[in-house]
Amino acid sequence: MKNILLIIPLLIFHLSVSQAQDRYLLENSFVRFFSDGIVEDIEATNKDAKGIIDFSKNEFLIKIPIKSFKFASALMQEHFNENYMESDKFPEGTFKGKIEGSYELGKNGIYQVNTIGDLTIHGVTKPRNIPAFIYVKDGKIALESKFMIRVAEHKIKIPSIVIRNIAEEVEVTIKSDLKKYDKQ
Amino acid sequence: MYYVNVKHIYYFYLVKLVFCIPTYLHFYYFVSYLLYMKSNKWLLLIMLILSFSFCFRLQAQDDLEAILSNAEKEQPKKKEYTSAAFKSTRLINLHNTERLAKGALEYRICHRFGRLNTGAYQFWGLDQAEIRMGFEYGVSDWVHIGIGRSSYQKTYDAFTKIAILRQSNVLPISLVYMGSIAVNTIKDVSPDFNGRLSYVNQLIIGSKVNSRVSLVFVPTLVHRNLVTEVNDAVSTVALGVGGRFKLSKRLTFNTEYIWRVPPQQKSLAFDNYKDAFSIGLDIETGGHVFQLTLSNSRGMFDKAYLVETTGAWGAGDIHFGFNLIRNFTVIKKKE
Numbered sequence: 001m002k003n004i005l006l007i008i009p010l011l012i013f014h015l016s017v018s019q020a021q022d023r024y025l026l027e028n029s030f031v032r033f034f035s036d037g038i039v040e041d042i043e044a045t046n047k048d049a050k051g052i053i054d055f056s057k058n059e060f061l062i063k064i065p066i067k068s069f070k071f072a073s074a075l076m077q078e079h080f081n082e083n084y085m086e087s088d089k090f091p092e093g094t095f096k097g098k099i100e101g102s103y104e105l106g107k108n109g110i111y112q113v114n115t116i117g118d119l120t121i122h123g124v125t126k127p128r129n130i131p132a133f134i135y136v137k138d139g140k141i142a143l144e145s146k147f148m149i150r151v152a153e154h155k156i157k158i159p160s161i162v163i164r165n166i167a168e169e170v171e172v173t174i175k176s177d178l179k180k181y182d183k184q
Numbered sequence: 185m186y187y188v189n190v191k192h193i194y195y196f197y198l199v200k201l202v203f204c205i206p207t208y209l210h211f212y213y214f215v216s217y218l219l220y221m222k223s224n225k226w227l228l229l230i231m232l233i234l235s236f237s238f239c240f241r242l243q244a245q246d247d248l249e250a251i252l253s254n255a256e257k258e259q260p261k262k263k264e265y266t267s268a269a270f271k272s273t274r275l276i277n278l279h280n281t282e283r284l285a286k287g288a289l290e291y292r293i294c295h296r297f298g299r300l301n302t303g304a305y306q307f308w309g310l311d312q313a314e315i316r317m318g319f320e321y322g323v324s325d326w327v328h329i330g331i332g333r334s335s336y337q338k339t340y341d342a343f344t345k346i347a348i349l350r351q352s353n354v355l356p357i358s359l360v361y362m363g364s365i366a367v368n369t370i371k372d373v374s375p376d377f378n379g380r381l382s383y384v385n386q387l388i389i390g391s392k393v394n395s396r397v398s399l400v401f402v403p404t405l406v407h408r409n410l411v412t413e414v415n416d417a418v419s420t421v422a423l424g425v426g427g428r429f430k431l432s433k434r435l436t437f438n439t440e441y442i443w444r445v446p447p448q449q450k451s452l453a454f455d456n457y458k459d460a461f462s463i464g465l466d467i468e469t470g471g472h473v474f475q476l477t478l479s480n481s482r483g484m485f486d487k488a489y490l491v492e493t494t495g496a497w498g499a500g501d502i503h504f505g506f507n508l509i510r511n512f513t514v515i516k517k518k519e
Binding site: 025051052054068070074077078079081082086089096161181183 | 248255262267284285394
């Protein structure tokens with residue numbers, strides 16, 4: 001009997017550890033970037049972002065395939081890939097880091113959190129602190145974030161001939177639903 | 185029945201060390217050992233099973249990168265067309281596999297000057313310029329049409345390029361059909377309209393080998409309704425080969441060679457014309473592409489450079505020229 005009493009807390013401990021992996025994948029993701037230029041505004045959208053968030057460890061990883069950005073002008077899209085992002089060489093933009101701040105996945109609400117991590121674009125990694133929102137509604141979880149990227153910080157060169165067309169800072173918006181991922 | 189030797193626990197401990205299992209698992213082994221000492225083999229077995237299962241959980245991937253790439257593998261692979269095999273839709277004169285995107289309009293103005301070997305009096309050929317200007321349009325991402333007017337024999341030409349296969353992450357080549365028709369309007373050449381027509385059919389097989397190198401291979405059939413010289417064949421088969429090498433983000437080196445398959449009967453007219461060989465640079469500046477060319481051919485529409493090239497490189501009959509291309513987006517893509 002004594003032994004059984006000993007084993008029950010152990011079992012509970014074991015179960016709690018094994019169920020703590022709260023991993024979610026990005027689903028129906030949407031990424032947009034917008035450059036508010038003097039001559040023209042440039043906008044592109046991307047629906048191919050992938051990512052995983054482990055809420056048990058407050059860790060996340062988001063990957064955005066650069067070639068999947070769609071522009072209104074095909075030529076602009078080609079120049080974006082060929083001349084600015086060099087997407088053959090640097091096919092993905094990534095953001096990897098930790099979530100800070102309090103949220104409850106079990107309770108409806110909008111939670112503002114901070115994400116701290118490494119943002120890699122055009123092969124250049126910068127430590128960033130980016131605010132984000134976690135939306136919880138009836139068990140469904142979504143996230144959203146909007147932030148600025150300084151083009152020069154990531155060594156993306158803009159030739160002087162078009163410098164008036166492209167803003168020094170571009171605004172990036174990312175939105176996604178999250179889907180529970182149970183596999184190992 | 186469920187006899188477990190103390191040795192097993194040591195073995196287990198060893199396995200644990202080898203696989204670098206975290207320290208809080210020690211707790212399990214400690215309890216297991218206590219249970220063993222108390223000879224409670226039932227509970228000991230449960231403990232060991234629990235530990236094992238825990239072990240396997242921990243051995244499973246813990247790295248988000250690995251988990252994400254595994255999750256992606258479960259998804260069907262997305263088809264992604266290769267883009268920007270060439271900076272322009274022509275290598276130099278020869279059509280390549282590139283086509284205008286849907287809704288893109290292109291204005292193309294080309295010049296070919298006289299021969300470099302004409303010397304200072306003709307300013308190395310710059311005094312004598314031939315011109316072709318044309319408009320081209322991307323009907324869809326698969327179909328490209330264009331019209332043009334050349335000063336050479338005062339010719340109007342029209343062509344269409346249709347993609348049959350497009351290079352992607354699952355297919356290493358592109359296959360494009362190009363068909364063109366040209367009509368010369370020069371006076372006193374042919375009494376009837378039909379005699380002024382020529383046709384070109386091409387299959388363009390191309391591949392972007394890597395981000396720097398793209399190649400094309402172009403089997404061609406040229407048909408002229410009327411040839412002006414005796415013994416010249418109305419139909420000629422030719423093979424074009426060419427490629428580009430990207431020197432920097434905005435600069436590429438291009439070259440092309442068109443080999444005309446000799447006719448079975450010896451033909452003086454055929455021999456008088458030469459195979460066209462050209463080299464060039466593509467320079468891209470924002471919405472423009474400049475193509476600087478050196479060629480023994482002066483023609484800027486299909487029939488002219490394919491079968492009516494007169495210059496010989498060896499003799500210095502080289503023409504400097506350029507293509508200036510301006511691209512406009514007429515219909516914006518909706519995403």
